[in-house]
Amino acid sequence: MMTVHQVSKLTGVSIRALHHYDRIGLLRPSKVTDAGYRLYDDAALERLQCILLFKEMGFPLKEINGILDSPVFDRNLALEQQITLLEMKKEHLENLIDLARGIKMIGVKKLDFTAFDTRKIDEYARQAKEHWGETAEYLEFQKKSEGRTPEEERKLGLEFMGIFAEFGRMKEGEPCGEAAQTLVQKLKDYITEHYYTCSEEILRSLGRMYAGGGRFTESIDNAGGDGTAEFACRAIEAYCSR
Helix, strand or coil, X not given: CEEHHHHHHHHCCCHHHHHHHHHCCCXXXXXXXXXXXXXXXXXXXXXXXXXXXXXXXXXXXHHHHHHHCCCCXXXXXXXXXXXXXXXXXXXXXXXXXXXXXXXXXXXXXXXXXXXXXXXXXXXHHHHHXXXXXXCHHHHHHHHXXXXXXXXXXXXHHHHHHHHHHHHHHCCCCCCCCHHHHHHHHHHHHHHHHXXXXXXXXXXHHHHHHHCCCCHHHHHHXXXXXXCHHHHXXXXXXXXXXX
8 A cells, every 4th residue: 555645656647736636536646544535546546557648648537537437447448548649759859859969050042831730749639539539338437426415426336246155256167157147137237227338349348348457356356355357257258148
């Protein structure tokens, strides 16, 4: 666990910003001590990384919160997009450095403004933002979550994790067995009812994400015990392969 001061020092995010993220529900501390000190674990730091990645792509904090809390969030895709964007920015900066060095050495020989052109970067960032902000699933998620109170969202989250607790109680059995397959159907129906229409293609992708490590895997294993996320993934795969 790290204190808010340690997180600020590690990440460069100001203490004031971290407090603001807590107030708006974007980044809750993992624990608050009796003395009122905020503490952050590795899962919270991972979420902070995602927040900073989306900020780099120009998303406002309110939209970032919705994306990260959406079951459609794909961390690996977000990282791939961010790597591409950073590589483009790196190339842009290197071109500017080369231009500045050339001017220093030989002066201005011609009025070339190519190095200052950021249209390619801006267009990629726009497309990446459009992907996360305008997918049919995310728009449906926004519509269904509109008007929900924080307490209602918390209740849904607990019910959602309750399904994985059920997976945990059967994880020593067969993922293709009747009980596990019935539970996969329950999970699919729950996502469709409360978040967005969950096709089998999306369900399979979610299953792989659940077992792919990071915040989702940790949360699911906390709900059902170690190995629950992996068992749920195998049960979902069996369901989608029928």
